[in-house]
Amino acid sequence: MTDTPEPKPFEPVMIGFTCNWCSYRAADMAGTARMKYAPNVRLIRLMCSGRLDPTFVFKAFAGGADGVLVSGCHPGDCHYINQNYKAMRRFHLMQRVLTQMGIEPGRLKLLWASAAEGAIFAREITKFVEEVRALGPLNWNKSADEIPAAVQAEEVQA
Amino acid sequence: MSKPKFAMYWAASCGGCEIAVLNIHEKILDVDAAFDVVFWPVAMDAKYTDIEKMEDGEITLCLFNGGMRNDENEHIAKLLRRKSKIMVSFGSCACEGCIPGLANFSSIKDMVDTAFSTITTDNPDSIRPQASYAMPEGNITIPTLNLILKTLDQVVDVDYYMPGCPPESTQIAAVVDLVIAALSGKAELPPKGATIGAGDSTVCDECPRKRNVKVIKEFGRIQFTHADPELCLLEQGIPCNGPATRSGCVARCPSAGAQCIGCYGPAEGVVDYGARLIAAFASVIDSEKPEEIDQILNGLVDPAGQFYRFNLAGSLLRASKAAQKG
Numbered sequence: 194m195t196d197t198p199e200p201k202p203f204e205p206v207m208i209g210f211t212c213n214w215c216s217y218r219a220a221d222m223a224g225t226a227r228m229k230y231a232p233n234v235r236l237i238r239l240m241c242s243g244r245l246d247p248t249f250v251f252k253a254f255a256g257g258a259d260g261v262l263v264s265g266c267h268p269g270d271c272h273y274i275n276q277n278y279k280a281m282r283r284f285h286l287m288q289r290v291l292t293q294m295g296i297e298p299g300r301l302k303l304l305w306a307s308a309a310e311g312a313i314f315a316r317e318i319t320k321f322v323e324e325v326r327a328l329g330p331l332n333w334n335k336s337a338d339e340i341p342a343a344v345q346a347e348e349v350q351a
Numbered sequence: 352m353s354k355p356k357f358a359m360y361w362a363a364s365c366g367g368c369e370i371a372v373l374n375i376h377e378k379i380l381d382v383d384a385a386f387d388v389v390f391w392p393v394a395m396d397a398k399y400t401d402i403e404k405m406e407d408g409e410i411t412l413c414l415f416n417g418g419m420r421n422d423e424n425e426h427i428a429k430l431l432r433r434k435s436k437i438m439v440s441f442g443s444c445a446c447e448g449c450i451p452g453l454a455n456f457s458s459i460k461d462m463v464d465t466a467f468s469t470i471t472t473d474n475p476d477s478i479r480p481q482a483s484y485a486m487p488e489g490n491i492t493i494p495t496l497n498l499i500l501k502t503l504d505q506v507v508d509v510d511y512y513m514p515g516c517p518p519e520s521t522q523i524a525a526v527v528d529l530v531i532a533a534l535s536g537k538a539e540l541p542p543k544g545a546t547i548g549a550g551d552s553t554v555c556d557e558c559p560r561k562r563n564v565k566v567i568k569e570f571g572r573i574q575f576t577h578a579d580p581e582l583c584l585l586e587q588g589i590p591c592n593g594p595a596t597r598s599g600c601v602a603r604c605p606s607a608g609a610q611c612i613g614c615y616g617p618a619e620g621v622v623d624y625g626a627r628l629i630a631a632f633a634s635v636i637d638s639e640k641p642e643e644i645d646q647i648l649n650g651l652v653d654p655a656g657q658f659y660r661f662n663l664a665g666s667l668l669r670a671s672k673a674a675q676k677g
Binding site: 247 | 456622623625626627629630632633634636638639641644645648651653654655656658666667668669671672673675
């Protein structure tokens, strides 16, 4: 036995925002069909991808996420008529701001998945996890010394 | 009975906040009548040691403006926090970083290069300030820079926030009146952590311009646009930060024909100012095609600068990767 344990391989911590009507059902379908995919993404269900406040994405990165997935119904299929287009526009604008902040565009992914597309959802997540793994840890707010815990410690109201 | 003590300090800031305080005109005499001004480097002579000698909590009201750019700023912030009963984070720099906080987009090296080695700087030997320098008489030191600029409340506990770049003088006068009234028991101070001297809505709510339906096909810069003087600027494609900005300034800029740039900081309930603006701007873009959306967004020349002009240091992300690496 040696005293120094092997350094743990990097496992990306990722957050995924899904919509209630399509992409969350796709994840559900992947689950009930026992499809295997990378366990790194923690899914958070929103009613609609249009509910995605960019604050959620920034908070995820600031709080230690290495990648963020935004997913919703296919264009034209939104349960709320056209709110997934709003999500798409926000995604495009967020990408620009994140790039200026030095966060690689590959860390934020937009994925359309219908309730029938469990297999696509599972495959895309595995692909995304590998892409983020290749980018390496983000470690946001860690490298700047003495970052107060205020941001990380803030509780989200249930 | 001796008068309650008043202090005001500037850390990384421009001095505009001090001028805004003097802009309360004859009300400054009320301040002088009600308070004993013990420390205010821009207006009177006092030494840091004078403050160090005071009892903890001896200063009643401290208006602290400026961000935490170096260790001297932090030292004085901690000292004044200890000596003050009411610590007010005064002005945009202290509250959210403001313009000095824009340095959080760049590494220290780039920031110093910009200050000391641009084409307009006469510095043939590329001399840079050194934190410590050996002189024949001994070592001399200057404060060392923080890796990134921090806001006041990222360093010390703050009782109240007073936003604005600078806070409007009428708002300052109202706050001064309130504190004076509270000292004699005639009024009650708001709960700790409150934002004072500002509204709790958005600039749009105070803006006199007419609003219809917001749909944007093209963003334009105000200097290249003949904007309708009556209509909402954002509806005309001019990036106006009103929708996310706290009210309290009586919409001074939009009333005068310029877009809101967001100096009053995030409106009540807004966690991340820039994120709120991203949501607002992206929502009103009139396109459902990715290529067209990208083309419309090209009209926003510097989105991060647009959305975080006053708020970068106080935002969730706080600083770019380049700045965090130093």
